[in-house]
Structure formats: structure tokens, C-alpha cells
Amino acid sequence: MPDIEKIRHNIKSKTTSLKEAAELMHKCPDEKIRARIALMRETAQDVVRLLTELEAELQKPG
Amino acid sequence: MDRLKILVVDDDKLARDIMADNLAGQAVDLVGDKATAERKLKAGHYDLCFIDLMLGENDDYSGLKLIPLAVSKGIYSVVMSSCDTEETISRAYALGCKEFYVKGNERANVTSIIARYLQGGAGKKVEGVFSKEFITNDPATRSMVAEALKHSSTSLPILLLGPSGTGKTTLAELLHKHSGRDGGFVAMNCAAYTEDLLEAELFGYKKGSFTDAHENRKGKLAQADKGTLFLDEIGAMSQKMQVKLLKAIEEKSFYPLGADKPEYSDFRVISATLEDVQKLLSENKLRFDFFQRVHGLTVTLKPLAQRKCDIFPLIQAFTKETKRLAFDPHAKDYLLAHGWPGNTRELKRFVGLVAAGTDGQVTLEIVKRHITQFSAPGPLAFTQTQYDHALEHGLAGVVENLQAGIIRHNMNENHGKKAATLKQLKISKRLLYSVVGKAREAGRK
Numbered sequence: 001m002p003d004i005e006k007i008r009h010n011i012k013s014k015t016t017s018l019k020e021a022a023e024l025m026h027k028c029p030d031e032k033i034r035a036r037i038a039l040m041r042e043t044a045q046d047v048v049r050l051l052t053e054l055e056a057e058l059q060k061p062g
Numbered sequence: 063m064d065r066l067k068i069l070v071v072d073d074d075k076l077a078r079d080i081m082a083d084n085l086a087g088q089a090v091d092l093v094g095d096k097a098t099a100e101r102k103l104k105a106g107h108y109d110l111c112f113i114d115l116m117l118g119e120n121d122d123y124s125g126l127k128l129i130p131l132a133v134s135k136g137i138y139s140v141v142m143s144s145c146d147t148e149e150t151i152s153r154a155y156a157l158g159c160k161e162f163y164v165k166g167n168e169r170a171n172v173t174s175i176i177a178r179y180l181q182g183g184a185g186k187k188v189e190g191v192f193s194k195e196f197i198t199n200d201p202a203t204r205s206m207v208a209e210a211l212k213h214s215s216t217s218l219p220i221l222l223l224g225p226s227g228t229g230k231t232t233l234a235e236l237l238h239k240h241s242g243r244d245g246g247f248v249a250m251n252c253a254a255y256t257e258d259l260l261e262a263e264l265f266g267y268k269k270g271s272f273t274d275a276h277e278n279r280k281g282k283l284a285q286a287d288k289g290t291l292f293l294d295e296i297g298a299m300s301q302k303m304q305v306k307l308l309k310a311i312e313e314k315s316f317y318p319l320g321a322d323k324p325e326y327s328d329f330r331v332i333s334a335t336l337e338d339v340q341k342l343l344s345e346n347k348l349r350f351d352f353f354q355r356v357h358g359l360t361v362t363l364k365p366l367a368q369r370k371c372d373i374f375p376l377i378q379a380f381t382k383e384t385k386r387l388a389f390d391p392h393a394k395d396y397l398l399a400h401g402w403p404g405n406t407r408e409l410k411r412f413v414g415l416v417a418a419g420t421d422g423q424v425t426l427e428i429v430k431r432h433i434t435q436f437s438a439p440g441p442l443a444f445t446q447t448q449y450d451h452a453l454e455h456g457l458a459g460v461v462e463n464l465q466a467g468i469i470r471h472n473m474n475e476n477h478g479k480k481a482a483t484l485k486q487l488k489i490s491k492r493l494l495y496s497v498v499g500k501a502r503e504a505g506r507k
Contacts, residue, residue: 010119013144016166017076024083024169026326036079043076050119 004057011050014043065089071099072114084172096124108137115143133158138179170217177215177242197379200369210361214240219356222334224363227405230334238290245289250282253298271320286329293333297342304352366402380413392426469497
């Protein structure tokens with residue numbers, strides 16, 4: 001799979017996880033919510049990094 | 063039930079955490095890379111394995127390589143991926159995975175998959191159903207119920223049609239039982255409530271939201287969380303209620319009366335009506351958008367008169383734990399010839415009466431004594447709107463409107479040829495021209 005496709009796939013996969021986690025947030029027990037938010041933040045940062053990588057790939061000639 | 067041993071292979075930590083929540087109650091191992099997954103698969107005895115395909119940001123579908131190993135260990139393998147190209151799906155199935163789903167609706171997918179795993183496939187599931195849970199020997203009914211059972215573990219809405227007493231509630235309960243959903247079966251007959259009561263009953267209410275609301279009360283939607291909501295007689299619901307319910311079904315959230323925060327409920331809808339759906343739609347009693355939302359799969363149950371092969375198996379079932387009955391040949395013939403307008407409900411009542419009043423040997427005289435001689439009234443030949451109009455403005459106006467409507471419809475069918483309409487409807491020229499004249503006048507206005 002070309003790099004750009006992999007990046008797109010990873011963005012899709014991570015945003016799906018984020019969406020799923022956001023939808024389940026109201027069911028998340030109090031003792032777990034902080035850890036869940038930390039994981040969501042980490043995933044969101046991954047998405048930002050992947051978007052930067054995608055932009056860089058798109059700017060490459062050819 | 064013993065806990066299932068499940069391995070989840072996903073490189074995404076958040077996805078693993080969500081899967082752990084979705085599989086709560088089972089013995090779950092979570093791993094994030096191929097090497098650990100291989101070690102676990104070789105060493106452990108898992109029932110199910112959920113495999114992500116890309117295990118790492120630069121990975122090349124190494125999850126696919128885990129499928130043959132899992133399959134060789136007899137593990138029910140499920141692929142979950144964001145990559146759903148036809149080629150990938152074909153490769154995964156060719157390697158032996160049992161299910162492939164696209165990430166994004168984990169809870170519903172996981173619930174269905176576990177239910178299917180526990181049932182061991184649809185073929186095995188229907189065995190025994192027709193002799194115990196939904197008794198029928200009728201091939202068409204069997205095929206329809208079997209089809210519905212295939213969808214029992216999905217969240218697809220199901221609409222059950224058929225006259226009263228044909229087993230719609232029994233089938234709804236059966237579908238819930240086979241759904242694998244953790245919650246309960248919550249049934250509600252929409253025709254039994256006024257609009258206000260129906261709203262309170264469905265959505266629940268908060269203390270003080272109306273005069274008699276002395277305490278908070280959970281509605282049927284909340285009670286059906288993780289279970290099934292069975293709505294009988296959906297045609298009796300007002301349009302306003304249908305709009306509210308449609309929103310709740312789509313969003314899985316709703317506001318109880320007097321609440322300022324929404325409540326959430328993960329319910330599956332099975333609905334039913336004994337009325338003609340087309341008629342309900344054309345009379346605007348059933349909103350089309352609401353109908354579209356609740357009729358994912360439609361199952362039409364036949365009246366007992368059209369599946370007489372079920373009469374004696376049903377009698378056997380109704381008397382299974384009580385007194386057995388033996389029918390004389392004439393009594394049998396009479397039962398087979400009877401129309402059973404009340405369907406299985408009538409048959410059950412009949413069996414109860416006969417079992418209580420005889421020594422078990424049933425003669426023709428006994429049958430005749432206990433069988434219903436009344437029949438249900440036929441469908442009304444007019445609509446409620448017409449009836450209301452007649453009460454308000456008199457019968458003549460309704461009759462005139464009806465005449466004009468039929469005449470205009472017939473003229474359209476005959477492309478405006480008046481001679482054909484005169485002949486087909488056997489009406490006078492005077493009546494025809496009066497209708498045409500009024501239509502022209504209305505058009506000019």
C-alpha cells in the first residue's frame with residue numbers, strides 16, 4: 001500500500017476510534033474516565049500528526 | 063453461561079480499550095502487535111478472536127497472517143478493519159475468517175457476532191424452534207420465521223404483519239430471545255393508550271412534569287435499553303408521536319417529559335400491526351418516514367385458516383403440560399373446516415374450555431358447543447376523515463365528494479373520454495357534467 005494510502009487509512013482508523021469513544025463517554029465509569037480521556041487525547045494528537053504527514057505527502061511533486 | 067475466551071488484536075490503544083468495554087463480562091486478552099498475537103494464539107485456547115488488519119502505521123496487512131493460525135486452532139475469527147476494499151474482504155474470507163466488519167459500530171457488531179457464535183449459525187438455530195417456540199408446519203411460515211431469525215442478532219428493525227392472534231407477539235419474543243441482547247423484552251400496545259399517556263409511557267417523566275407525576279418514572283424506551291422494544295398496533299399512534307419516536311429511534315436518545323437532559327437507550331425496535339399498511343399510509347395514519355424506519359424486514363403471518371396443518375400441533379402444544387385431548391374423526395373434520403377468525407388466540411381459548419370440561423375424549427358435539435360462532439367485523443368501507451366530515455357537514459357532502467372523486471379518477475384512467483366514464487360507471491350525463499363543471503370552476507378559482 002502506498003504511504004499516502006496508509007496515512008489515510010490510519011486517519012480513518014483513529015478518527016473512528018475517537019468517534020466511538022466519544023459516543024460511549026457517557027457510559028464510561030467515573031474511575032475510568034480520566035484514563036479514557038488521556039487515550040483520546042493521545043489518539044487526537046496522532047490524528048493531527050498524521051494530517052501533517054498527509055499534507056507533506058500531498059506537497060511532494062508527482 | 064461460561065465466560066467466552068476472546069483475543070483482541072489491534073494496534074490502536076483506544077480501540078482496544080473500547081473493545082474491552084464492549085466485551086465486558088467475557089475473559090478478554092488484548093494485544094497490540096502480531097508477534098504477541100501469534101504467541102497468545104499458539105498458547106491459549108480462545109473461543110473467538112477479533113483481528114485488526116493493519117498492525118502498526120507502516121504495517122502491510124499483517125493481521126491477515128494471523129487468520130490461518132487462528133482458524134487452525136478452531137477459533138471463530140473475526141476481522142475488524144477500516145479498510146474494506148473488496149479485495150481485502152475476499153482475502154480475509156479466503157483465509158478462513160468467519161466475519162468481517164468495518165470499524166465504527168463496535169457495540170452492535172460485537173453483540174451480534176457473539177450471539178451468532180453462541181447460536182452456532184442460522185441453520186442450527188432454527189432446528190427445534192418450530193416444534194417448541196413458534197409452532198408451525200406451514201412451509202411458507204417456517205421460511206419467513208427462519209428468515210427473520212437470521213436477522214435476530216442484528217439491530218435491523220422488524221415489522222410484523224398479520225391478523226390478531228397469528229403469533230406476532232410470540233414471534234417478537236422469539237426474535238428477542240435469539241438476539242443475544244443483554245436487556246429485556248419490553249412490549250407495549252400503542253392502541254391501549256391516549257396520546258398523552260402513550261408519550262409518558264414511552265419516554266417516561268420527571269417528578270412534577272404534570273399534575274400526577276409524583277415521582278420520576280422510566281419509560282419503555284429506557285426500560286428496553288440493550289434489549290428489544292416491541293410496539294404493537296403502531297397504526298394507532300398519532301403522527302406527532304410517530305415523529306417523536308422516529309427521532310428517538312434514530313438518535314437512540316430522547317427527553318422524558320419534564321427533563322432538560324436527554325437520556326440514552328440502546329434498544330432494538332420490533333413493531334407490529336394487524337391493519338393494512340398501505341391503507342394506513344394512504345390515509346396518513348402512518349407517516350412514510352416512520353414506516354421506513356421501522357420496516358427493515360417485514361414478516362407477514364398468515365391467519366390460522368390458511369395454515370390448517372398447524373391446528374393439531376398447536377392443540378398438542380397447548381395441552382403439553384395439562385390434560386391431553388383425543389378428537390373423534392368428525393370432531394377433527396369440524397375443527398379443520400372452521401374458519402378460526404380469532405386465530406391461535408381462539409384456538410387456545412377453545413382448547414382451554416374443552417380441556418376443563420371433558421375427560422379428554424372430544425366428540426363433535428363438544429367441539430360444536432365450544433367453538434366460536436361469531437366472526438370479526440369486516441373492514442370499514444369509509445375512512446375516519448370521511449366519517450368525521452359526515453358528522454360535521456352531513457352525509458350528502460361526503461357522498462358528493464366520493465362521487466366526484468370516483469368520476470374524476472375514472473376520467474383520468476380513460477384519458478378524459480366522457481363516453482367511457484358514462485358507460486363504465488353507469489351514471490347520467492347530468493351528473494358527469496355537473497362534476498366536470500365544478501372541477502373547472504374550482505380550477506379557475
